[in-house]
Amino acid sequence: MKKNLLEWSVFAASLLLVLGLIGYLVVKSFSYQDTPPDLRVSIASTTDSLERNIYKLELVNKGTQTAENIAVEVILEMDGKELETTEALFPQAPTQSIEEAWITFRAKRAAGQKLKVHILGYNRP
Amino acid sequence: MQKKPIGDSLQEYGRGLIGGLIFSLPLLFTMEVWWSSYRISPLLLLLNIALTYALLLGYNAYAGLRESASWKEVAIDSVEELGIGLVLAFLFLMLLGLIDFNTMSLERIVYMVITEALTVAVGVSIGTAQLGTSGSNEDVSLGMQDSSSKKKGKGGSTLELVVLAVCAGMLLAANIAPTDEVFELATTIKPLLVLAIVLVSLVLNGVILFYIGFRGAFETPANQKPHVMEVIWNVSITYGTAFCVSAGALWFYGRFEGTGLQTCIHMTVILSLVASLGASAGRLLLDQEAEPDSSKTDNYEKEPA
Numbered sequence: 001m002k003k004n005l006l007e008w009s010v011f012a013a014s015l016l017l018v019l020g021l022i023g024y025l026v027v028k029s030f031s032y033q034d035t036p037p038d039l040r041v042s043i044a045s046t047t048d049s050l051e052r053n054i055y056k057l058e059l060v061n062k063g064t065q066t067a068e069n070i071a072v073e074v075i076l077e078m079d080g081k082e083l084e085t086t087e088a089l090f091p092q093a094p095t096q097s098i099e100e101a102w103i104t105f106r107a108k109r110a111a112g113q114k115l116k117v118h119i120l121g122y123n124r125p
Numbered sequence: 126m127q128k129k130p131i132g133d134s135l136q137e138y139g140r141g142l143i144g145g146l147i148f149s150l151p152l153l154f155t156m157e158v159w160w161s162s163y164r165i166s167p168l169l170l171l172l173n174i175a176l177t178y179a180l181l182l183g184y185n186a187y188a189g190l191r192e193s194a195s196w197k198e199v200a201i202d203s204v205e206e207l208g209i210g211l212v213l214a215f216l217f218l219m220l221l222g223l224i225d226f227n228t229m230s231l232e233r234i235v236y237m238v239i240t241e242a243l244t245v246a247v248g249v250s251i252g253t254a255q256l257g258t259s260g261s262n263e264d265v266s267l268g269m270q271d272s273s274s275k276k277k278g279k280g281g282s283t284l285e286l287v288v289l290a291v292c293a294g295m296l297l298a299a300n301i302a303p304t305d306e307v308f309e310l311a312t313t314i315k316p317l318l319v320l321a322i323v324l325v326s327l328v329l330n331g332v333i334l335f336y337i338g339f340r341g342a343f344e345t346p347a348n349q350k351p352h353v354m355e356v357i358w359n360v361s362i363t364y365g366t367a368f369c370v371s372a373g374a375l376w377f378y379g380r381f382e383g384t385g386l387q388t389c390i391h392m393t394v395i396l397s398l399v400a401s402l403g404a405s406a407g408r409l410l411l412d413q414e415a416e417p418d419s420s421k422t423d424n425y426e427k428e429p430a
Contacts (some may be wrong), residue, residue: 002127002128002129003128003129003201004128004129004130004131004134005131006131006134007129007134007205010138010205010208010209011201011204011205011208013208014204014205014207014208014209014211015205015208017176017205017208017212018204018207018208018211019295021174021211021235021239022171022174025167025168025170025171025239026171027173027311028167028232029166029167029168029171032166032167032168034166048129058229064332065164066160066163066164069332092160092163094163094164095230095232095233096230096233097228097229097230097233098227098228098229099228100228122261125160125161125164125379
């Protein structure tokens with residue numbers, strides 16, 4: 001039996017999708033560089049209902065290799081003195097993706113507090 | 126030539142969708158598969174699309190489509206199945222909350238969908254062909270070759286055997302290859318047990334193909350034993366195919382990366398136990414004929430499909 005309009009439509013859409021993906025992958029293949037994880041952390045203060053001293057961490061991996069078990073240390077400072085240290089763990093950081101985590105400090109939020117972020121370590125899967 | 130009614134097409138797509146889900150849901154729910162898509166290269170994905178398309182062509186040619194189907198129709202239907210597999214994988218990953226446009230880059234979404242979709246596409250193909258009611262229409266049939274020519278000629282039937290064994294073996298192996306358990310077993314298993322797994326795999330293949338009256342398997346008049354060479358030929362090809370499929374699946378999911386040769390071999394042997402069951406029993410199930418009774422009367426003795 002001959003194909004009907006529905007079948008031809010599904011075929012046309014599938015062909016476009018497959019060719020589009022192949023084109024996308026070909027472009028990606030030419031620009032692909034196997035670079036090690038390149039991790040960047042940004043931090044922003046946030047609030048919760050209990051008004052804790054809480055911050056949101058965003059981890060972006062600019063490299064092409066995935067990083068795993070990323071440990072990030074955050075130091076809370078005031079007037080150049082270290083008040084408190086806390087850690088966040090990210091199980092995975094795939095390339096070009098944003099991973100989120102939240103950290104809290106026991107010390108109350110106050111003016112003049114500063115944060116220092118340091119990536120302690122990670123491994124490749 | 127008469128056009129196919131839209132209702133029939135919708136039913137066929139429905140069968141394809143269900144088949145795609147049945148065969149690939151374990152993969153869609155496996156986190157090692159999601160993670161493997163993070164570290165896959167675009168070139169490997171391109172290669173996998175090409176291999177999956179070749180597999181769909183092979184399956185549709187030998188078992189999936191009506192016997193009157195031409196190569197052009199086989200090619201068109203294979204593209205459709207690939208497209209449906211991609212859309213289905215995308216929708217299901219969305220449904221499971223695994224795709225988040227806010228935190229995931231386009232690249233990561235595309236890679237994850239393609240990694241999952243290729244098995245879904247094979248499932249769609251098998252579902253379309255196998256889940257329909259037998260004899261209700263011309264779609265449930267023997268593939269491009271007719272029943273008489275199908276069994277003729279060693280070369281043709283061997284190619285068919287390998288193609289269907291790859292399809293069925295891959296469907297089973299792909300569900301297990303990405304998991305950590307294969308690596309865990311391979312690093313702790315004793316060499317003697319690896320040998321035992323090979324032997325058990327070979328025995329199971331032989332039993333399924335020749336000795337337990339499995340549907341579609343080797344048939345002879347009562348009490349006539351199959352020829353030894355026939356057994357060795359079919360078991361070797363089936364196990365060899367399963368071994369290659371297992372190695373390919375492990376390589377695709379990155380399980381060989383940084384792993385020593387001995388562990389790689391152990392992993393392949395362990396996975397081959399699963400893949401060879403697919404390549405033997407699964408293959409026979411995929412290659413069911415629409416009219417088994419007539420084939421028995423036409424060919425009293427036949428090779429395994």
